[in-house]
Amino acid sequence: MRNRNATKSRAPGAVAVSSTGLYRSRTEEALRNILHNPVNAVLLGLLLAVVLTYPFLDEWLNLKRITDVIPIMMYILLALGLNVVVGYAGLLDLGYAAFFAIGAYTAALLTSPQSPLNLPNMQWFGNFWFAMVMAFLVAILAGVVLGAPTLRLRGDYLAIVTLGFGEIVPVVFRNATDLTYGERGLGAIGRPAIDIGFLGINFDLGGSPVFGLGNWSTQLPWYYFFLIVGALAIFGLRRLQNSRVGRAWMAIREDEIAASAMGVNLVTTKLSAFGMGASLSGVVGAMYGGYINFVHPSAFEFSTSVILLCAVILGGLGNIWGVILGGFIIQFFDRIMAGELTGFLNDIGTQTGNEFLATIELGNWRFFIFGAALVIMMLLRPQGLLPNARRAAELRPEDQTIQGEVQAEAPGFAGPGIEPTPASVQARESLYEVREQDDSMQEKR
Amino acid sequence: MSTRTANRASQADTDVLLEAKQLTRRFGGLVAVNAVDFHVRRGEIFSVIGPNGAGKTTLFNMLTGLVKPSSGQLLYKTSAAEAQPAFLDITGRPPHLVTKIGISRTFQNIRLFANMTAVENVLVGMHTRLRGTVVDAVFRFPWTRREETHAVDQAMEIFKTVGLDWAAKYSANSLPYGDQRRLEIARALASKPKLLLLDEPTAGMNPQETATMTRFIKELQLQTGLTILLIEHDMKVIMGISDHIIVIDYGSKIAEGSPAEVRANPRVIEAYLGKGAAEVVHVTATPAVGEA
Numbered sequence: 159m160r161n162r163n164a165t166k167s168r169a170p171g172a173v174a175v176s177s178t179g180l181y182r183s184r185t186e187e188a189l190r191n192i193l194h195n196p197v198n199a200v201l202l203g204l205l206l207a208v209v210l211t212y213p214f215l216d217e218w219l220n221l222k223r224i225t226d227v228i229p230i231m232m233y234i235l236l237a238l239g240l241n242v243v244v245g246y247a248g249l250l251d252l253g254y255a256a257f258f259a260i261g262a263y264t265a266a267l268l269t270s271p272q273s274p275l276n277l278p279n280m281q282w283f284g285n286f287w288f289a290m291v292m293a294f295l296v297a298i299l300a301g302v303v304l305g306a307p308t309l310r311l312r313g314d315y316l317a318i319v320t321l322g323f324g325e326i327v328p329v330v331f332r333n334a335t336d337l338t339y340g341e342r343g344l345g346a347i348g349r350p351a352i353d354i355g356f357l358g359i360n361f362d363l364g365g366s367p368v369f370g371l372g373n374w375s376t377q378l379p380w381y382y383f384f385l386i387v388g389a390l391a392i393f394g395l396r397r398l399q400n401s402r403v404g405r406a407w408m409a410i411r412e413d414e415i416a417a418s419a420m421g422v423n424l425v426t427t428k429l430s431a432f433g434m435g436a437s438l439s440g441v442v443g444a445m446y447g448g449y450i451n452f453v454h455p456s457a458f459e460f461s462t463s464v465i466l467l468c469a470v471i472l473g474g475l476g477n478i479w480g481v482i483l484g485g486f487i488i489q490f491f492d493r494i495m496a497g498e499l500t501g502f503l504n505d506i507g508t509q510t511g512n513e514f515l516a517t518i519e520l521g522n523w524r525f526f527i528f529g530a531a532l533v534i535m536m537l538l539r540p541q542g543l544l545p546n547a548r549r550a551a552e553l554r555p556e557d558q559t560i561q562g563e564v565q566a567e568a569p570g571f572a573g574p575g576i577e578p579t580p581a582s583v584q585a586r587e588s589l590y591e592v593r594e595q596d597d598s599m600q601e602k603r
Numbered sequence: 604m605s606t607r608t609a610n611r612a613s614q615a616d617t618d619v620l621l622e623a624k625q626l627t628r629r630f631g632g633l634v635a636v637n638a639v640d641f642h643v644r645r646g647e648i649f650s651v652i653g654p655n656g657a658g659k660t661t662l663f664n665m666l667t668g669l670v671k672p673s674s675g676q677l678l679y680k681t682s683a684a685e686a687q688p689a690f691l692d693i694t695g696r697p698p699h700l701v702t703k704i705g706i707s708r709t710f711q712n713i714r715l716f717a718n719m720t721a722v723e724n725v726l727v728g729m730h731t732r733l734r735g736t737v738v739d740a741v742f743r744f745p746w747t748r749r750e751e752t753h754a755v756d757q758a759m760e761i762f763k764t765v766g767l768d769w770a771a772k773y774s775a776n777s778l779p780y781g782d783q784r785r786l787e788i789a790r791a792l793a794s795k796p797k798l799l800l801l802d803e804p805t806a807g808m809n810p811q812e813t814a815t816m817t818r819f820i821k822e823l824q825l826q827t828g829l830t831i832l833l834i835e836h837d838m839k840v841i842m843g844i845s846d847h848i849i850v851i852d853y854g855s856k857i858a859e860g861s862p863a864e865v866r867a868n869p870r871v872i873e874a875y876l877g878k879g880a881a882e883v884v885h886v887t888a889t890p891a892v893g894e895a
Contacts, residue, residue: 394741401740401751402726402733405719409727412716419667419710421702421731421794430737 189479209385213378224377226493228449231384232442234485237469238391238478239438244467245476246404247431248411250317252463253304253324257436259458260300261293261443263331263338266453268292269348274337286348290444297440298433305432309425312414324463332455343454347447350383380449387445391438395478398434407431408476461525465492468528472535474542483543488528496520618644619680620798620830621666621706622690626675628661635661637854638675643798643832648824650833650841652865653851654874659834660711662851663802666832667708668698679704679798703731707796709787711803711834717776721767721786724775725758728793758793764826765789765819781812785819792827800832805840813837817844842866850874 192198208215216224236258243251267273268282268289275283282288308319331338338344398404406427409417418424447453465488473484500520507516520527535542621643628636636658643649651659664670666677671694678690681704693701707728716724726733733754739747762768765785770778775786784804791799804820805813821844824831835841841848842862850858850865852874858865865871 397743398737398740401743401747402730402735403737403740405723405727406730408719408723409716409730412718413714415669415698416710416714416716417727418698419669419702419708419714420728420790421699422727423697423699434737 213381223494224381228377228380228384230486230489230493231381231388232446232449233466233469233489234482235384235388235391235442236439237466237473237481237485238388238395239435239442240466241435241470241476241478241481242395242398242407242438243431243435244470245481246399246411247407247428249308249428249431250313250320251432251435252317252321252460252467253327254320254435254439254466255458255460255462256304256324256327257297257300257439258443258446258462259327259331259453259455260436261297261440262447262453262458263344263443264293264296264440265289265444265447266344266347267337269447270344271346272339272344284348286350286444286448289348289447290350290441293440293444294437295440297436297443300440301432301434301436302429304436305429309428321460324460328455328458331458338455341454341456343452345452347451347453349448349451384445387441392478392482399478403427403430411476465528468532471532471542474544477542477544480542480544487543491527492524496524620645621680621832622678623666624676624678626662626665626677627673628658628665628670629673634854636665636672636851639849639851639854639856641849641856641859643830644847645830646824646828647846648820648831648833648844650835650845650848651851652835652838652841652848654836657851658854659836659851660802661854663708663800663832663834666701666800667706668693668696668701671695679706699731702794702796705795705797706800707791707794707798708800709784709791709802709804711806713780713783713787715775715783715787715790718774720772720774721762721778721789722755722758722771724786724790725761725793726754728790729754729757731794761789761792764792764823781808781816784808784816788823796829798830798832800834802834803836804833805835805837810839813840816840820844838866 193202212227213224216222216227236254239257240251240254243249243254265286267275269284269286270276271284277283304320304323308316311319332340334340406417406422407430409420409422410424410427410431414424417427446457466485469485469488470481471484472488473482474480497520500518503515503518503520507513507518619642623639623641625638625640626636627634627638639662641649651662653659661670665672675694676692677694679693681689681691691704693704693706716727719727733750735747735750759768759771762771765788767782767785767789770782770786775783778786788799788801788804791801801820805816808816817840820831820833823829824844833841833845845862848858848860848862848865849856850868850871857874858868858871860868
């Protein structure tokens with residue numbers, strides 16, 4: 159252990175692990191370090207201020223982008239949920255949009271006037287908050303139901319089964335026309351309203367961008383609604399990460415066998431990861447239904463799952479801040495950058511007479527661009543933009559793997575009672591020689 | 604630790620912690636472990652030795668529930684206080700339940716949670732002793748907070764025991780090899796086991812590191828009074844610290860006894876060194892073996 163003494167001598171300064179310090183993740187420790195630099199602190203403060211006041215900035219600067227920003231937030235929330243399953247527990251889920259669909263349809267069926275559940279004696283029917291809670295619960299249930307048959311599967315096989323589930327769910331919603339009106343979809347989905355009569359608070363989140371109701375004042379509450387749910391999600395997920403359950407998820411991701419040998423129940427732990435991941439997307443599904451005010455099956459296809467997975471991988475598996483960044487980048491490109499860039503390239507094309515550039519529509523190239531970005535990421539920075547584990551690289555001994563691979567075998571026979579005599583040492587050495595000769599013979603063959 | 608083979612059988616009833624009866628495991632046509640019987644007694648270092656491929660690790664995997672025995676029985680004494688020893692049949696129990704009743708292990712090829720910090724590794728080891736659920740985690744109730752703080756304090760205690768107190772916040776894969784082995788032991792200790800299973804704790808170590816690790820295991824046993832079940836093929840490690848040894852070859856138990864008895868057993872020498880090797884030793888090293 160050549161490096162051991164070096165690390166030990168460095169130790170006294172490094173041992174400042176307090177009980178409370180553990181609640182801080184490594185990324186947040188890094189964040190703390192970044193904040194020591196006043197410039198960074200100011201920049202982060204500005205970012206926070208922009209996030210908190212964006213709707214007003216949007217109006218003031220006349221950006222007219224708030225109807226794009228809200229879906230971006232929605233995707234970030236979905237990516238955070240997927241991150242629980244893929245990033246924490248390491249279960250590759252290619253059908254995550256299914257839970258989103260289940261949440262949205264649960265809300266739709268419980269609030270839309272077209273819904274077959276719209277019966278006279280349904281007391282809570284039409285109440286968005288009730289529908290949202292139900293979407294949350296139904297999504298957890300769906301997560302557990304999907305999780306159960308996949309428990310024995312790992313890696314590729316798990317991905318294929320979840321992919322299948324992701325394909326089945328939209329097809330069911332498309333074909334169960336009695337319930338969902340199929341491709342025509344369900345409309346007029348309930349919207350969140352806060353009506354606390356005795357406090358004189360009456361507040362309704364109306365407005366849908368689809369039916370031309372989208373103006374700034376109706377978008378504003380939606381923005382803050384998504385922001386609050388997002389803040390709660392980040393708060394909860396951070397706590398989960400540093401808890402008994404979160405550690406068990408990560409242990410399963412790192413080494414399933416060792417985790418089970420340490421007393422982690424693989425069945426319940428995996429199911430809780432599926433359930434927790436699905437629950438967030440159930441809630442977001444209900445919010446999506448209320449926001450768009452209309453659900454139809456095509457919104458939940460495979461491409462949605464893939465884009466979410468891209469966001470998680472791009473940002474950094476298992477890191478909340480990374481996933482937020484990844485989701486933002488992908489959706490920002492998709493909804494804002496692509497349009498702007500297309501206009502820019504078209505202008506260049508018309509002015510230079512280049513027909514390709516003049517007619518290019520980057521929106522049609524989005525999957526090509528995502529794919530290329532993902533390949534480049536995998537080659538240059540496979541751990542994502544903000545990776546999960548900040549490794550203390552200076553502690554990593556270079557000879558670690560070599561030592562690990564050399565298996566100490568005991569061809570000699572020597573206990574404490576038997577001091578190795580020259581003869582036994584020679585015997586041992588000759589054994590090695592024999593073995594080495596065998597090895598080299600085999601190599602020659 | 605006055606474990607003598609002579610009175611072993613007579614004392615077995617009161618002191619036995621784990622008993623294997625005719626434990627067998629077949630993989631297709633291969634009998635990896637063949638009708639092995641043994642008693643592990645409370646507070647001893649019990650070693651399983653045998654050449655590579657003898658079935659030692661399969662035996663271990665059966666004890667911890669990673670592999671289900673094809674036939675045979677495993678009995679574990681759950682309560683020491685009772686006058687009537689309460690034995691629990693743990694044959695084929697899933698691993699997490701085996702851990703829960705006090706059997707914990709390390710692995711031959713280190714299986715740490717590589718991208719988690721050392722202290723997180725140990726906290727996962729405490730999994731069965733902590734109660735926190737998803738709801739507790741999100742709301743972080745006062746009792747959840749107390750439990751976590753207490754768990755971390757205990758983890759730091761364990762780090763002190765194994766001499767890793769400097770390493771708590773570094774990620775497991777950044778530790779030097781020998782310390783990774785220690786961390787694995789720390790993680791196993793975190794479940795407060797009654798029986799600790801060490802699968803080749805000195806694999807991949809040079810003689811000096813091996814000596815340190817051997818001393819460490821002995822000290823650990825003296826300090827905590829743990830029962831330790833050790834797999835090794837490094838005889839030097841075994842002979843110095845074991846109270847009782849069983850020798851396995853081709854899946855069957857070929858010898859059993861104190862270190863001195865096992866060392867003197869000609870069948871062990873031959874089986875352990877292999878047929879080709881035995882000749883070399885007989886020619887060159889017979890005086891040394893004979894002395895013992």
